[in-house]
Amino acid sequence: MEFSTILIIIAYALITYYLVSRFLPVKGLENLRPEQFKERVNQKSKVLLIDVREPHEFKTGHIPTAVNIPLSQLNNRVKEISMKNDVLLYCRSGMRSKQAAKILKKHGFAKMAHLQGGISTWQGATKKK
Template identity: 35%
Template sequence: MAKPKNIKAEDVLARLDEGATLQIIDVREDTEVSRGMIPGAIHIRLSDVESRYTELDPELETVVVCRSGRRSRSACNFLIQQGFTKLLNMEDGMLAWKGELEEFYP
């Protein structure tokens, strides 16, 4: 099985600032995302990824995000099994995010 590539939060921010089109999936729990999400991110809790992954576009470069990088790696591993090939795991998670946040109300 292929492994997802890692990307640092600062590199995600730089890519967004450059105008890159990234599909960002936030797999944190509702209470965590209520503190703010990366603007434009899609919230799908890790426990829901298996039932909701068909909402995602496998052709887009996809960054998966959680608090510290562990849950996002699990989500990436599942998505690889579903045929996603353009996956990036934000290895340092939202703990390292220095960009803007948008409010989210689950």
């Protein structure tokens, strides 16, 4: 087998692994439709709502009770999140919130849910900062 063929096979394997790891469900993460997510947000007791978008995105509009902890800072700020709370995560489209759940799971969090489709599917009130 030629060296270039081996490189192409390796490249395809790496791309496949990357795509599968990004799109597979995260164990312990509930995928909530917008109306389910809104119900959970409105429960307020023992719920922490985290927007994992970057600060400039958060300022353009966020769910009023949300705390902004960007995915890029989550590992360093995980101590700000109480394990006593159910953690609700959202981002723009749902991809970063899944990644955030993976990080939180590594830190021992078990009760997590995220907004399928991200804030673009949210039909409740938003607040601009």
